[in-house]
Amino acid sequence: MLRVTADDHLPGPVAVLTNPTAGRGRHRGLLPRLLDGLAAAGRPIRLLSASSPVEAETACRAAVAEGAGALVAVGGDGTVHRAVQAVAGTDVPFGPVPAGTGNDFALDTGFPADPLAAVAVIADALRAGRSRPVDLARMTDTDGVHRWYGAVLAAGFDAIVNERANRMRWPRGPRRYDLAIVVELARLRPRRYTLRLDGVPHEVDAVLVAVGNCPTYGGGMRICPDADPTDGLLDVVVAGRVDRLTLVRVKPRIYQGTHVDHPLVSSYRARTVELAAEGIVTYADGERSLGLPVTITAVPGALRLLL
Structure with missing residues (x-):
């Protein structure tokens, strides 16, 4: 359960990062109303300018370094991921406004799915000087x-599909991802992973490994269904020597989280996860991240949410 803290938030302006292309732009017209809702908290608003994910992260870091009193990210998990790099481990409170295709971190930590309702929650927290600490995962x-993430780290078939889709120039849009799935399904093979969970070694042959601070990724898939971002632990879900047909059959069950009942799926829980395999680039919160091997640590209370 989230612990509420009442404090005097830092006196600087509320920095706001927006991604107008998030969710294929469907919430772009809401931005003036969202900014008005935040301004109703009685705090000055500073809109950050960025034209790429790297610029977005740089702008957030600069705003925090220059004394922002809070940071708000309007977008999906990718936008949140960039913003979190700037506020993780600091006293600067953070508010995610779910306006993307995937809004897993915001929803899993208790924010309303409607962007205007989420802004109302954030504005109320700003007025009250209220924040709630949640855990983040720190990987090195x-x-x-090192990088921080809030939702899930993908280090298997899902990461490989993302990597292929990002290299493709055709087709555009969601069909590129669908084609990448088809190509990688044809190439599916288990890989040897070395896991160390709080120092205990495990050697596994697997097609999918996910390390969750929160339950969901990919826009509502409950890949780590029992993960709790307030328990100081990481949930690790491993799909072992799964063939193509089994993977296709089990995938729909991920939305309900019942895939973990399959005999080829194993679940673990640890504070520190050391993960190694050949040729895998991880994806954290849906964003391309570090190549394996990495060490992932749950950091309790690393982020203060305006909730």
Whole structure:
């Protein structure tokens, strides 16, 4: 259960990162109303400018360094992921406004699905000086590079599909991802993973490994159905030597979280997860992230939510 803290939020302006292309632009026309809703909290609003994910992250870091009193991200999980890099482990409270195709972190941590309703919740928290701490996952590669994520790290078939889709120039839109699934299903094979869960080693042959701070990814798929972003732990779900037909049959069950009952699916829970395999680039919150091997650690209370 989330713990509520009442405090004097930092006095600077509320920095707002927006992604007008999130959710294929369907909420773009709402932006003036969303900004008005935030301004109703009686705090100055600073709209951040960015034309790429890298620029978005840089703008958020700069705003925090310059004394922002809070950070709000209007978009999907990708926009939230970029913003979280700037506020993780700081005293700057954060509010995600779900306006993307996938809004898993915002919904899993208790924000309304409607963007205007989410802004009303954030504005109320700003007025009251209220925030609630939640955990984040911090991953580090062998070069010491680290990234934070809030929802789920994908390190198997799902990550491989994303990697292929991102390399494709045709077709555009969702069909590119569908084609990438078809191509990678034809190439499906288990890979050898080395897992160390709180220091205990496991060698597994698997087609999918997910490490969740929250239950869902990919727009509502409950890949780690029992994950709780307030328990100080990470949930690890491993699909073992699954063939193509079984994977296609089991995939619909991920939306209900019942895939974990399949005999070839194993679940674990740990504070620290060391994960290694050849040729895998991970995807965290749906964003391309670090290549394996990585060490992932649950960091309790690393983020303060305006909730």
